[in-house]
């Protein structure tokens with residue numbers, strides 16, 4: 001199978017915000033796997049890595065808000081929500097956000113739309129959970145075009161620095177997106193993370 005053929009499927013980039021079951025904690029992560037799956041009634045599906053805190057919190061609360069990121073979105077926003085876990089950081093602290101009617105956080109800038117959703121069903125995809133949801137409310141928040149995953153990869157994400165500094169020996173590579181570890185000093189050409197499908201650019205060295 002030519003896996004790179006799947007790169008031709010276009011997608012956007014979103015902040016998937018949610019809350020704990022009792023509403024005492026909020027969190028969110030970046031996702032690019034979100035699609036409208038039906039229009040009457042309006043349904044969408046979003047796929048979330050099982051080990052993400054966001055996944056567990058959506059399972060607990062059954063609700064989420066999707067901020068559709070726009071072309072003005074900075075890498076800072078994407079790294080705040082997509083390159084660290086809510087287990088280690090309060091990602092919304094210092095961010096411009098508000099809570100929707102369902103108690104889930106959404107961004108007040110860098111978005112062109114916000115959708116508030118309620119989970120109807122979840123499907124186990126082994127590495128991910130696919131949540132199928134009802135769209136309870138939808139608001140246009142700006143006139144900029146939605147950020148596409150292709151533009152994120154080509155223009156928003158900084159290019160990876162060259163070689164590691166110093167004398168340190170690289171013994172493996174860790175995916176900065178999902179934490180998967182590849183335990184060999186060199187990533188094979190065209191390598192893709194087996195958990196989240198991100199490419200070599202999203203891997204950081206593990207030193208011996």
Ligand SMILES: Cc1cc2nc3c(=O)[nH]c(=O)nc-3n(C[C@H](O)[C@H](O)[C@H](O)COP(=O)(O)O)c2cc1C
Nearest residue numbers: 029030031032033048049052053054082084085086
């Ligand atoms: C551009 C981009 C796209 C991503 N797409 C997804 C995705 O589709 N599904 C997912 O679960 N995680 C995706 N991630 C990874 C999560 O945002 C990341 O693992 C996050 O740190 C999880 O945080 P949490 O543990 O607080 O939920 C993506 C990250 C980036 C930067």
